[in-house]
Amino acid sequence: MADRSPTPGADTTMAAIPYYWKAVDWDALMRDYPPPPAYAATTGRMSADALRALQNRRFLARVAEAWSAPFYRRRWSAAGLEPGDIKSLDDIAKIPSFTSDDLKDAIAAAPPFGDHHPIGRDGFARTPIKIQTSGGTTGLPRVTLFDPVAIEVQGIQTARALYAQGARPGDIIQITYTTALPNAGWCAHDGIHHWLGATPLTTGSGAVTPSERQLEYAKAWGTNAWFARGEYLARLVEVARQMKFDLHGLGTKHIHSFLGSDIEGHLRRQLEEAWGAPVYDNYGSHEVGLIAFECEAQDRKHINEDTVHIEFADVDTGAALDWGARGNLVATSLHRGMPPIIRYNMRDCLIGSARARCACGLETRKLSTFLGRSDEMVKLRGTNVYPLACQSAVVEDERTTGEYLCVMRHVGEGMARREEMTVRVERRSTAVDAGALADDLRNALHHDLGVRVDVEVVEADTLAELTGLGRQNKVKRLLDLRKSGA
Numbered sequence: 478m479a480d481r482s483p484t485p486g487a488d489t490t491m492a493a494i495p496y497y498w499k500a501v502d503w504d505a506l507m508r509d510y511p512p513p514p515a516y517a518a519t520t521g522r523m524s525a526d527a528l529r530a531l532q533n534r535r536f537l538a539r540v541a542e543a544w545s546a547p548f549y550r551r552r553w554s555a556a557g558l559e560p561g562d563i564k565s566l567d568d569i570a571k572i573p574s575f576t577s578d579d580l581k582d583a584i585a586a587a588p589p590f591g592d593h594h595p596i597g598r599d600g601f602a603r604t605p606i607k608i609q610t611s612g613g614t615t616g617l618p619r620v621t622l623f624d625p626v627a628i629e630v631q632g633i634q635t636a637r638a639l640y641a642q643g644a645r646p647g648d649i650i651q652i653t654y655t656t657a658l659p660n661a662g663w664c665a666h667d668g669i670h671h672w673l674g675a676t677p678l679t680t681g682s683g684a685v686t687p688s689e690r691q692l693e694y695a696k697a698w699g700t701n702a703w704f705a706r707g708e709y710l711a712r713l714v715e716v717a718r719q720m721k722f723d724l725h726g727l728g729t730k731h732i733h734s735f736l737g738s739d740i741e742g743h744l745r746r747q748l749e750e751a752w753g754a755p756v757y758d759n760y761g762s763h764e765v766g767l768i769a770f771e772c773e774a775q776d777r778k779h780i781n782e783d784t785v786h787i788e789f790a791d792v793d794t795g796a797a798l799d800w801g802a803r804g805n806l807v808a809t810s811l812h813r814g815m816p817p818i819i820r821y822n823m824r825d826c827l828i829g830s831a832r833a834r835c836a837c838g839l840e841t842r843k844l845s846t847f848l849g850r851s852d853e854m855v856k857l858r859g860t861n862v863y864p865l866a867c868q869s870a871v872v873e874d875e876r877t878t879g880e881y882l883c884v885m886r887h888v889g890e891g892m893a894r895r896e897e898m899t900v901r902v903e904r905r906s907t908a909v910d911a912g913a914l915a916d917d918l919r920n921a922l923h924h925d926l927g928v929r930v931d932v933e934v935v936e937a938d939t940l941a942e943l944t945g946l947g948r949q950n951k952v953k954r955l956l957d958l959r960k961s962g963a
């Protein structure tokens with residue numbers, strides 16, 4: 478026995494550890510993807526030609542990497558492409574786009590991580606790898622591997638956004654996304670901690686830190702900015718009201734948020750009033766990071782153009798659209814090769830706007846308000862309806878709590894069988910006349926959606942069970958009972 482015991486220091490298979498801090502050329506990274514404040518003086522205001530040249534160089538590098546991933550090689554070869562065929566960004570439309578369904582197939586074909594990644598499990602010892610997933614769905618969530626560049630660039634993207642929204646070194650920024658498998662909380666953490674000199678307060682969602690405690694911690698420790706979804710900020714407003722907590726007393730400087738389909742700005746106005754601080758909208762994704770952000774001008778969202786190339790596709794056919802047309806966003810990551818993300822149709826509907834010098838000094842193309850998610854889109858009597866498009870009418874009406882859930886079901890039998898959508902809406906209190914509220918919302922929703930839907934008024938705090946509000950990073954707005962036959 479004694480002969481076999483290992484001698485400390487005498488391990489002949491001594492492992493070479495891929496230390497994180499040596500895995501990146503930090504000076505090169507900061508030069509290539511300037512964090513704030515350098516961003517606003519460099520990449521954030523490049524001439525259109527210089528930007529195009531930069532995007533082109535990065536695009537070709539990512540395309541070359543993608544050829545080594547079986548997922549891309551298979552799809553691109555099937556489309557008749559060969560290495561070398563893509564000579565510049567002008568050729569991008571020759572590359573087939575893909576959706577999250579294709580990524581799920583890639584994972585099923587080469588479990589557990591999928592063959593869109595350039596490395597398999599055996600590569601994990603050579604570079605520091607982090608596993609992140611998309612938000613909760615049924616079955617295993619969609620997994621993405623992050624190498625240090627993928628992690629740090631999404632941190633830089635986020636830091637640029639926060640800086641443009643007024644964040645500065647020394648701020649304490651409370652993050653109400655859980656830093657777990659989904660990526661958003663980490664984007665916030667890394668941006669704030671690594672690239673802003675500010676302090677992240679990672680309270681997580683209401684499931685990790687109950688809403689009352691979120692507010693108590695904020696007050697006790699001096700939170701002066703927030704990184705939180707609009708829906709959860711509204712929830713905190715309700716909780717503050719119930720516990721007679723003075724939100725204005727927090728002295729909040731600004732709030733980084735995702736406002737959803739806040740087309741007429743009702744949610745933003747209500748939140749700004751309740752918090753006594755400006756609220757900034759942003760747009761990002763699990764795989765591509767923080768794609769676009771509002772600056773203090775609150776005039777649409779600046780695109781992080783040196784990190785992502787954006788196109789738009791028709792919602793129904795997937796055909797390429799001209800810039801400025803309403804359509805699904807197709808993203809190509811310009812910074813990450815782990816994994817390459819090339820022509821990813823995210824099925825998020827937005828509108829792009831032309832490059833212009835903004836009041837903040839940045840000069841970029843911009844993105845509109847988020848208009849809806851196509852994989853949640855339902856066809857109702859021939860009209861495309863996005864559940865998120867109900868938000869504006871519901872939030873605007875002071876008689877509601879702002880909470881709603883769209884329920885799709887089949888009604889009738891045989892030839893008379895048809896699809897119906899009922900919007901369940903919470904009334905603020907039992908003193909609200911449910912009949913009058915339902916009538917008014919039916920009319921408002923008919924106007925906003927372009928099709929008639931029914932409205933069912935329910936009591937306050939009863940929808941959270943189904944929407945996941947306060948417990949999950951994402952709030953569910955569609956309950957589809959059609960497949961269950963109900």
Ligand SMILES: [Zn+2]
Nearest residue numbers: 772774835837
């Ligand atoms: Zn701006």
